[in-house]
Amino acid sequence: NTLCLRCHGTGEAVNGVKAPVIDMAAHTPCPQSSMGTRCVECHMPESLYMARDPRRDHSFNSPDPLLSVELGIPNACTMCHREKSNEWAAEAVKEYYGVNPKMAQYRERTRAVQHAYEGKEDVLPLLMECFKREEVGAWRATLLDLMDAWAHEPSVQEVAAAAVKDPDPLTRAAAAKVMGRAGNPVVGKLLNDPFRVVRLQAEWALRDSLPPDSPGMRELTAAALHQADQPSGAMKLAQIAISRKDAKTAELWFSKALKWDATSSVVHRDYAVFLASQGRSREAVDQMQKAVRLAPKDANLWYLLGLGQIENNDEPGALESFNEALKIEPAFIRALFNRALLNEKVGRLEQALQDLENCSSLDKGNADIPFTLAVMLYRNGRYREAAAAAAEALRRDSGHVRARQILESASRHGR
Incomplete structure (x- = not known):
């Protein structure tokens, strides 16, 4: 407390900001002889890491039990008053500090x-x-x-x-x-x-366009080389090699990253994307399958696996992968959209149309989704519905030339 009150007891300015003066007798509802009057117990509560390593929080937040009730996050009040509920603590804070406390x-x-x-x-x-x-x-x-x-x-x-x-x-x-x-x-x-x-x-954002001998690329490469004995550094060097169109060096660094951290789904994912870019789609699918086994709750990995399976003409596998992605993240628009296209391809038209309807509801500003729906309906001879979908695309984007063409053609066929 002595350390904290060097500023909060005097109002001393630090980096040009005056510290609010704290009256410890009124600052906390806890009895003055209790642990609750120690600044660190409320503003730097201790948590146990790795089952044996106690560490104090350094965010210096004020405990707010109301957010524990709302969001399930911890608060220092019930970390100390373990027998009490978050609701009790929220009510105590409200009673002592008022309905609009500082926190x-x-x-x-x-x-x-x-x-x-x-x-x-x-x-x-x-x-x-x-x-x-x-x-x-x-x-x-x-x-x-x-x-x-x-x-x-x-x-x-x-x-x-x-x-x-x-x-x-x-x-x-x-x-x-x-x-x-x-x-x-x-x-x-x-x-x-x-x-x-x-x-x-x-520099990382512009790595594909920076000249190899530019100051920025030299600095970026030096930073990656400094981490070259770690998986993260190897991955960065692989991506830099890709930007230079040096596939051989990229594969070398991917191999090192995989050797050093075979349990990382990110390494397998990025290696899979690289393999796919080199036309090695079967190897890419193999790497992506390893990635989803390591992180089965990552919807994007299932989605990427599905795209790879389509490349390998594995429609049943791709449908299963898109289904898994959507179980995890029902509003995953790209997975819904690609599943719709695949469903039509395998003869499941109604499921395809429903997926596109759901996409359109989730993204009400995207004109390409109702346009794709219009094309699918038109392709299957459902001209009145195709015209309605094309009209919706034009409502979202009046300059959508292909949607207007579909609307005109479908209207003629639907007469």
Whole structure:
């Protein structure tokens, strides 16, 4: 407590920010002689790692049992009062600090982070709103990094491009990562950033276009070589070799990564994608099958396996893989879309149409989904339904030329 109160007892400024003055007698509802008056017990609670390693939390959050009730996250109150419930603790906090305590201002941020980790599709607006009003650079970086799952959304790219001028280097590094995912050329502005962590992210994003002898590629390669005795470094060197169209060197580094970490689904996945790019589709499927065995709850791995099985004319296997992906993630649009195409191919038209209807409901702004539905219906002689689907595609994108062609042709046939 003496250490904490050097600033919080005096209001001393650290890095230009004055510490709020804490009156320990009023700061906590816990009795003054109890463990609850020790700053570390509430703001740095201890957890056991690896069954025997006690460590204190360094996020310095205020315990908020209300979020434990809502989201299932732990809180320091019931870590100490083990016989009490989260509901009891939430009510105690409300009674002592009021209905709008200090920790309430961070609740939306916590919800955004938790829902993003859970993969909830509707969390993006909340992430963006929290990012907009966040004052702490490390948190802005975290929120922007979590937007990576929606990197191809124009609104996310707009946020990332604006973050090029963010005063915090971690936030700029996150911006480089997000822009790189979508091939946004604005990421090039960060190649000369004064912070290496930012430059490395920008260089990684642009590795396919950087000349081999450029300062950026040399720096990126040197950083990867520094980690070359680890699987992560080997994987980076494999990807750099791919960007240079050096398949032999890429395979060498993939082989090392597999030898050093055969239990990593990511290594098997990336090696499979490489093999597929080299036309070695059977080997690619073999690697992807190893990946799904290592991470059977990863929907994207099942989806990628399905694509590989289609390449090898294994339609039953591909359907099974897409089904597994959709069991794990029912709103996985790409898996639904590809299963629809495959279902039509194997003669299961109604299932195919239902999959496309579901895709269209999940992504109400994508004109290509109802267009594909229109083509499928037209191909099967259902012209009135094809015209309706084409009209929906045009409602979403009035300039969709092929949808207009389908609409006109289907209308003539449907008379």
